[in-house]
Amino acid sequence: MPDLSKTAEPMVVGLARAGDEQAFTELVRRRQVLIRNLMQRLSGDRELARDLAQQVFLQAWRDIGKLRSPDKFSAWLKRIAVNTWNQHLRKHLNQKILDGDSALESPGLRRQPGMVVDLESALSTLPLNVRLCVVLAYHEGLSHREISTLTDFPLGTVKSHVKRGSDRLQSLLADYQGASND
Amino acid sequence: MTRKTAIDLHGLFADEQPDCASDEFVESVSALIRVAQRRRWLRRFGLALSFALLGWQFQGLAVDLSRVLLVQLVELEPGLAFEILAPINSIGALLSSLLLLVRGFHRRLLAG
Secondary structure, three states: OOOOOOOOHHHHHHHHHOOOHHHHHHHHHHHHHHHHHHHHHHHOOHHHHHHHHHHHHHHHHHHHHHOOOHHHHHHHHHHHHHHHHHHHHHHHOOHHHHHOOOOOOOOOOOOOOOHHHHHHHHHHOOOHHHHHHHHHHHHOOOOHHHHHHHHOOOHHHHHHHHHHHHHHHHHHHHHHHHHHHO | OOOOOOOOHHHHHHHOOOOOOOHHHHHHHHHHHHHHHHHHHHHHHHHHHHHHHHHHHOHHHHHHHHHHHOOOOOOOOOOHHHHHHOOOOOHHHHHHHHHHHHHHHHHHHHHO
């Protein structure tokens, strides 16, 4: 069995497109952290993030034959991840909650030391579409235009969501830092 | 009014990665793919079997239908006119033309 761990990604993607299961497994190995962390940031739930990440890779396996440019695998996978997340939301929530100001917000930040808990708590207070834009902007480092392409939100909406979300995070995290310093 | 210090959100997101790589996750995805593969093959087998059974059941009907589609609209003796008009001088050609017309009309309606 050839070792693909050092093979360039476009080559591995090409093999996976041709139906090579070992190559696809290698892609899962390489990209699992990216997708699991993205889902974790979006859902704030480790188990749910794991289930959703599995669905993302299963969908990628089904559709990899449709991927035209192997060097765009990562962006393509992120799009599947965003679609999977949106499908999950559509199944379980309604549009009012997605865009809402206060719906689904957590009752309050967990006042525990450690930035991970704090960032996750702060994220969980954001409306879901705002959270999606903020995570893509700060976790994935995407531009507003890239987020717009990925989510199909209008560019203006993306800018407004990112601004609103980052202002809120700044405020919540500063409050938290202030409280933990007291 | 208190002025709050801006927090580096990019840095915060980059510093704290909630999850790490695991072979167990890779294996769980592979297991899901194996199940999906089995289902895919079963579906294909089911479809092939259905077509084979349908083909066997409706073979006579298909032969009759093909005969009807080849019936000439205008009776012509073999010759030059017969050769030229053959592609459009049949019930099948008439039905194809009608289908094309309906499709064009439908598209125009949708575009309008």
